[in-house]
Amino acid sequence: xxxxxxxxxxxxxxxxxxxxxxxxxxxxxxxxxxxxxxxxxxxxxxxxxxxxxxxxxxxxxxxxxxxxxxxxxxxxxxxxxxxxxxxxxxxxxxxxxxxxxxxxxxxxxxxxxxxxxxxxxxxxxxxxxxxxxxxxxxxxxxxxxxxxxxxxxxxxxxxxxxxxxxxxxxxxxxxxxxxxxxxxxxxxxxxxxxxxxxxxxxxxxxxxxxxxxxxxxxxxxxxxxxxxxxxxxxxxxxxxxxxxxxxxxxxxxxxxxxxxxxxxxxxxxxxxxxx
Numbered sequence: 001x002x003x004x005x006x007x008x009x010x011x012x013x014x015x016x017x018x019x020x021x022x023x024x025x026x027x028x029x030x031x032x033x034x035x036x037x038x039x040x041x042x043x044x045x046x047x048x049x050x051x052x053x054x055x056x057x058x059x060x061x062x063x064x065x066x067x068x069x070x071x072x073x074x075x076x077x078x079x080x081x082x083x084x085x086x087x088x089x090x091x092x093x094x095x096x097x098x099x100x101x102x103x104x105x106x107x108x109x110x111x112x113x114x115x116x117x118x119x120x121x122x123x124x125x126x127x128x129x130x131x132x133x134x135x136x137x138x139x140x141x142x143x144x145x146x147x148x149x150x151x152x153x154x155x156x157x158x159x160x161x162x163x164x165x166x167x168x169x170x171x172x173x174x175x176x177x178x179x180x181x182x183x184x185x186x187x188x189x190x191x192x193x194x195x196x197x198x199x200x201x202x203x204x205x206x207x208x209x210x211x212x213x214x215x216x217x218x219x220x221x222x223x224x225x226x227x228x229x230x231x232x233x234x235x236x237x238x239x240x241x242x243x244x245x246x247x248x249x250x251x252x253x254x255x256x257x258x259x260x261x262x263x264x265x266x267x268x269x270x271x272x273x274x275x
Contacts, residue, residue: 008108010116013062013072021062021069025101028157029134034060037099043224046203048081049268050151051132055079055096058120063113071102071109075117077126087150094128095121100138107141114145157264160256166245169211174250177206177218184208188218191235204229207250209243217243221251226260231267 015034026032031040044052058075076096080088088094097117102109118129130150131142158164177185179201185208186196199206199220209217216238220229228251234243255263 007065008063008070008112009065010061010063010112012059013069015060017062017069018060018072021072022101027134029155030099030101040225043203043222044227046200046222046229047227047266048083049153049266050084050130051096051098051153052266053078053081058095058117058124061113061116063109070104071100071106071113073100073113073117074098075120077121077124080128084151088128091128093126094130095124095126097129097131098133100133100135102138105137105141107144110138110141111145151268153266153268155264155266157262158252159262160252160260164245164249164252166248167242168246168249169242171211172217172241172243172246173210174207174247175210177208181206181208184215185218188215188235189233191237192233197230199229205254207247207254209234209247211238211241211243217247219247219251221254223258226255226258226263228263228265231265 018034019032022030022034023032031037038057041052041055045054047053056077058077061073061075062069063071074097076098077093078096080092080094095117097114100110100113114131121127121129131147133139133142134155177199182198185199185206188208189196203224204220204222206220207218208215217232217234219232221227222229232244232247232251234241234247251263
């Protein structure tokens, strides 16, 4: 589709220009500083999800009208994890368009940014290209440009200075785990969701929940992102006993002590689920 782009020009911009423009767009995801945000996104790459995986910045793009900045976006090269290759084919690297901020939700602004992003990726010999967008006001614009959702994710967050709105189980004891306890962690995760993702002890502090000295739950707390990597896990036969709430409370207190104002947890959902 071609949309008129009179007086619009897309060019690479500096981090200073980015920060100045986006200072009014700080939200639940974007922290307000591109260096800090890029570090957070890099460390979130441990999740190997469609929106958070190993990434390399191609450019910060800005669209200007008569010299005045009206929109920005991050253009990335990202790896394609094995579990996403059914969507992307044989490629091991693809393009990714993220963090679009516009003065107004204008399809022309979005269109020219995407068009220039595709051109720059072609120069890098990258053909496959995706768009990750959290802001619901832009979803219809993306669909009008011919893109359809192939995967979705939800980020759940809460402030560390507020209590978790669920009671803990005082009989549950939460203790820090060591690398020697991987077999215990494996049994918990397999009893929770059926498979196991090993922790990265350099980046994550790992905790195990015990009920009557039996390991029944676990979580990986990312020291650098404030994220509960891969969620909270409780063996199915022990669910609905407030073990998860106890782990979440421990996570909240842990991240508060680390200086995080909020902590988060992301969850993938099916692409055809309601938006």
